[in-house]
Amino acid sequence: MTRPRNTAILASACIALSVLGPALWAQEAAGTAPTAAPGAAQDGSAVGGIVQSGAVPAPAAEPAPPTAADLAKRYGTIPEQGGLYLQAGFYQLVDALGLAVTLPEWLVVLVALLVVCLLVFGFINVFALFAVWLERKVSAHIQCRLGPMEVGPHGLLQTIADGIKLTAKEDIIPRLADRPLYILAPILVFTGVLIRFVPLPFGQHLVASDLDLGLFFVAAVGTVEVIGVIMAGWSSNNKWSLFGTIRTATQMVSYEIPIGFAFVAVIACAGSFSLQDIVNQQRGWFWNWYVLVNPFLTILSIVYLTASLAECKRAPFDLPEAESELVSGFHTEYTGMRFGLFFLSEYAAMYLVSAVAVVIFFGGWWSGIRPLDDIGMSPGSPPAAAIAGFLLKAAVFVTKAVVLVFVQVWVRWTLPRVRLDQMMHLCWKVLLPISLVCLVGSTLWQMASGGAGLYGIPALLGLGS
Amino acid sequence: MPDIKTEEMLLNMGPQHPSTHGVFRVVVRTDGEMVLETESHIGYLHRCFEKVAENNNYLQVVPYTDRMDYLCAMANNLGYAQTVEKLMQLQVPERAEHIRVIVTELNRIASHLMAFGTYGMDIGAMTPFLYAFRDREMILKIFEKLCGQRLNYSYVRIGGVTFDITDEIVADIARFCEYFEPSIIKEYNDLLSYNGIFISRTANVGVLPVELAISYGVTGPSLRGSGLKRDLRKDEPSSIYDRFEFDVPVGTGEMGTIGDCWDRYMVRIREMTESVKIIRQALDALPPGEFCDKKAFRGVKPPKGEVYHKVEGARGEVGFYLVSDGTNKPYRVKARGPSFSNISVLDALTSRGDCMVADMVAIIGSLDIVMGEVDR
Numbered sequence A: 001m002t003r004p005r006n007t008a009i010l011a012s013a014c015i016a017l018s019v020l021g022p023a024l025w026a027q028e029a030a031g032t033a034p035t036a037a038p039g040a041a042q043d044g045s046a047v048g049g050i051v052q053s054g055a056v057p058a059p060a061a062e063p064a065p066p067t068a069a070d071l072a073k074r075y076g077t078i079p080e081q082g083g084l085y086l087q088a089g090f091y092q093l094v095d096a097l098g099l100a101v102t103l104p105e106w107l108v109v110l111v112a113l114l115v116v117c118l119l120v121f122g123f124i125n126v127f128a129l130f131a132v133w134l135e136r137k138v139s140a141h142i143q144c145r146l147g148p149m150e151v152g153p154h155g156l157l158q159t160i161a162d163g164i165k166l167t168a169k170e171d172i173i174p175r176l177a178d179r180p181l182y183i184l185a186p187i188l189v190f191t192g193v194l195i196r197f198v199p200l201p202f203g204q205h206l207v208a209s210d211l212d213l214g215l216f217f218v219a220a221v222g223t224v225e226v227i228g229v230i231m232a233g234w235s236s237n238n239k240w241s242l243f244g245t246i247r248t249a250t251q252m253v254s255y256e257i258p259i260g261f262a263f264v265a266v267i268a269c270a271g272s273f274s275l276q277d278i279v280n281q282q283r284g285w286f287w288n289w290y291v292l293v294n295p296f297l298t299i300l301s302i303v304y305l306t307a308s309l310a311e312c313k314r315a316p317f318d319l320p321e322a323e324s325e326l327v328s329g330f331h332t333e334y335t336g337m338r339f340g341l342f343f344l345s346e347y348a349a350m351y352l353v354s355a356v357a358v359v360i361f362f363g364g365w366w367s368g369i370r371p372l373d374d375i376g377m378s379p380g381s382p383p384a385a386a387i388a389g390f391l392l393k394a395a396v397f398v399t400k401a402v403v404l405v406f407v408q409v410w411v412r413w414t415l416p417r418v419r420l421d422q423m424m425h426l427c428w429k430v431l432l433p434i435s436l437v438c439l440v441g442s443t444l445w446q447m448a449s450g451g452a453g454l455y456g457i458p459a460l461l462g463l464g465s
Numbered sequence B: 001m002p003d004i005k006t007e008e009m010l011l012n013m014g015p016q017h018p019s020t021h022g023v024f025r026v027v028v029r030t031d032g033e034m035v036l037e038t039e040s041h042i043g044y045l046h047r048c049f050e051k052v053a054e055n056n057n058y059l060q061v062v063p064y065t066d067r068m069d070y071l072c073a074m075a076n077n078l079g080y081a082q083t084v085e086k087l088m089q090l091q092v093p094e095r096a097e098h099i100r101v102i103v104t105e106l107n108r109i110a111s112h113l114m115a116f117g118t119y120g121m122d123i124g125a126m127t128p129f130l131y132a133f134r135d136r137e138m139i140l141k142i143f144e145k146l147c148g149q150r151l152n153y154s155y156v157r158i159g160g161v162t163f164d165i166t167d168e169i170v171a172d173i174a175r176f177c178e179y180f181e182p183s184i185i186k187e188y189n190d191l192l193s194y195n196g197i198f199i200s201r202t203a204n205v206g207v208l209p210v211e212l213a214i215s216y217g218v219t220g221p222s223l224r225g226s227g228l229k230r231d232l233r234k235d236e237p238s239s240i241y242d243r244f245e246f247d248v249p250v251g252t253g254e255m256g257t258i259g260d261c262w263d264r265y266m267v268r269i270r271e272m273t274e275s276v277k278i279i280r281q282a283l284d285a286l287p288p289g290e291f292c293d294k295k296a297f298r299g300v301k302p303p304k305g306e307v308y309h310k311v312e313g314a315r316g317e318v319g320f321y322l323v324s325d326g327t328n329k330p331y332r333v334k335a336r337g338p339s340f341s342n343i344s345v346l347d348a349l350t351s352r353g354d355c356m357v358a359d360m361v362a363i364i365g366s367l368d369i370v371m372g373e374v375d376r
Helices: A007-030 A086-096 A105-142 A158-168 A179-197 A214-221 A223-235 A239-270 A275-280 A295-311 A336-360 A383-412 A420-449 A454-461 B049-054 B058-066 B073-088 B094-123 B127-147 B167-193 B196-202 B210-216 B261-285 B338-344 B346-350 B357-367 B371-375
Strands: A201-203 B009-013 B025-031 B034-041 B305-312 B317-324 B330-336
Touching: A105 A158, A105 A179, A105 A336, A105 A383, A158 A336, A179 A214, A179 A223, A179 A336, A201 A275, A201 A336, A201 A383, A214 A223, A214 A239, A214 A275, A214 A336, A223 A239, A223 A336, A239 A275, A239 A295, A239 A336, A239 A420, A239 B009, A275 A336, A295 A336, A295 A383, A295 A420, A336 A383, A420 B196, B025 B346, B025 B357, B034 B346, B034 B357, B049 B058, B049 B330, B058 B073, B058 B330, B073 B094, B073 B305, B073 B317, B094 B127, B094 B167, B094 B196, B094 B261, B094 B357, B127 B167, B167 B261, B196 B261, B196 B357, B261 B357, B330 B338, B338 B346, B338 B371, B346 B357
Parallel strands: none
Antiparallel strands: B009 B025, B025 B034, B305 B317, B317 B330
């Protein structure tokens, strides 16, 4: 076979760009043009203002003269939220270099899009490399083995070596496969995971595009992945793949429902769909995290974590890939980088569900220790503090997500696999009723208690928030 | 709601499939995830053991028996050696008898460990497999020290065993017993046996009623899982098994119905404890003296006649039927592999219409077959 081996990865990058692009563009259109007001490109707090009492009007409305040479303004801050504002900084940089005058506006936006896309794409790739290594190491140590040790220190570069190997593999398409679908499927699956990264923050204001309907977007576009999986299994023309496909479709569609209810409960508490706002609501001590705000949300977080295992097709819900039953399910026939894309999307999805859990239940980028979180958050803090606070928050966020990824790995290498009927039983007869009750309970609790953290105990003790 | 008629699918499971434990093929008629009917096909590993045996002398047959049940080769060696000895009326030295019991029981543990590990893997838990291999490795190391082999030992031969057991190996075995029982068995139980998901996957699945088991000739742990206390070591003790104290664990339907997959699985776990008991007693009683009949080692020529003898292997009754025409080569060797009878009951268990594809994997695993023995 002399097919270009990287077609798949290039094509998916294109799709990712095309999907990320309009999302950001739409927001640009709603916001301000880069040349108009530096430091006020977009503002997520406009939505947050709904629940934040006394929120000042969004800076977009303020007339700010472009004083591009000023360093403090280049890393502009938002009064009521504080912290470093990267996108504003980007436009200030453009202004500072005088590019806004010489370059057309669309080009600046396009460059911004490309930078954001490549950053997100690069993060997913690097994280997947790390996660594969982590999984192999953790599983090895759970199983009294060493795991990869040869390539790099403690086998850190093993995944890169494996990735290179994958690209060098022969790209096989079975003779009786449905070629267009077969080729499209891995791209679609990868895209389905990738576009969910659009509203996902990596830190405060560190987000490809803070969509107003962020959480809804995450839940909705995730279904694209299911379509890709069905295409993969069907087009392979393999009965085992078909089994895996049907199982995947059943499983992912079912488990989206408890996840949806968990989302709705959090949205009801936060009063916003925006992931930035949801995190900002959890500012303060760790008892303001939604997981500790009321007992129903605590239960819902467990429901979400369980269902997200199923959503990622991870053990004990790895039926679609059930190695001992279906060999590898829907991607049995895939080789080389096409298989690599499935693999990559699995690990990207692991990070994704963990990051969403961090956002909606575990306080996002807030470390849960108030003084630590306040670094660089006051309007007048020096740029160094702002940058330090910004980096700290990004580190806190990613660390929390990695811890949850570790939990997923831990669970996978400990538990056996459930059967299809047991999985459906768990979803429809256990998780769904629980999540429904918790949705109602959480909303009522929120109304009664006013949303004080840790079931309202610190507030009773006068500890503040 | 009107009856929607969906098409059935014919699924070919094997000969290359991770859960058929070798080259075994099952043609499965499925309706969605439900298995309607299965048809087993064997013979992918046939090596004409019985015919080959006719062209070799009695001593040369021993290595072929290793390759029948390669996970419990000692029991096959033992079965064959004792059959020839029975034909020749040959008395084996006391020390050799003890060594035979020790190595057979050790190998039974190794084999059950393999069954435990692969069963966990069939159900979807990878980690027990590696745990089992960690401990099986210790037994294989002992065997390596004993006879230089890790899998196909040819250690038990006509007239005794090939090498004497040294004090160092005795200490190794004692240390293994100390390490293994009860703490490691408890670890297995915590990790897999009493895991909720594992129980829900195996309890009430693949119930094998005792009558059905007997009618198919199922033996060994698979039969005992159905609740019948049948163990050749107790019922027809061939070697010196009647001198040792041990229990025969049977399935009790603790988690579901008597004879389900969990019972068959648990019988193996409990048998490991019993095997350790036997090894400890045999080590204590190990007498000094010869470890083999040197004369028999140089070649045997049994008298004319025929004999059938069976011993309890890890998977059931290992039987050898031997016809001698008075020469140094057997006229006919017929081997009874327990896996062959055990696998024959599979279709009866999976064709009842209450079995899912995932259950089929659980049932095949719980019967613990070795294809080398099925096809011979």
